[in-house]
Amino acid sequence: MVETALRADAELNRQRILVAAEKLFLEQGAGVALEEVAKRAKVGIGTLYRRFPTREALLAATSNERFTAVAQTSRERDADHDPGDSMRLFLEDLAMNTSVYQSLAATLGTVIQHGTPGCIAITEEGQRLLRRTQEAGIIRGDANFDDIICVVSAISIAVEKEDAPMARIAHLVDLLLNGMRVR
Secondary structure, three states: OOOOOOOHHHHHHHHHHHHHHHHHHHHHOOOOOHHHHHHHHOOOHHHHHHHOOOHHHHHHHHHHHHHHHHHHHHHHHHHHOOHHHHHHHHHHHHHHHHOOOOOOHHHHHHHHHHOOHHHHHHHHHHHHHHHHHHHOOOEOOOOOHHHHHHHHHHHHHHHOOOOOOHHHHHHHHHHHHHHHEOO
16 A cells, blocks of 8 residues: 655644554554544544545554554564564564554454555565475465454454463463464
8 A cells, every 4th residue: 555645734633643542552552433533533533534445544653653563563673583483573572562552452363454555565475484394394275364463363352351471472372383383
């Protein structure tokens, strides 16, 4: 998705929408009414929909920096880990960052298709790690990136309401990877 430069007032509205959405998603979850986001941003609902035609597009935009950071961190630490450990750490980070907003996980597969730099980075990094683990004979050849997103979504949903989800995420990612291992 290529964005053209916005007029200054349009860019200001876009930023206000993103700030309001971030706060509301953190407070109430990803299912908050978009009218509430527009109201908090002090813009009309039409302005919100012009910038973000769907809830998932707005979620992709608010998750952009998080997703970019997850992919970048994964690439930076990759040389220090074997393929299986790199994949495990990536999945843990992605699950943790997907559970930031309650209900984001339920739409993750659709959200990452929106073409923001963060969505592209997550997809490319996940596909790269999957290929690497498959070439190393660690993960089954019939596993694909959509399978991984599906399971990361399930893990994130499972830990959404936990106060300290990291240990549970690590356990569930371990179960996932054990099920995907080559036998």
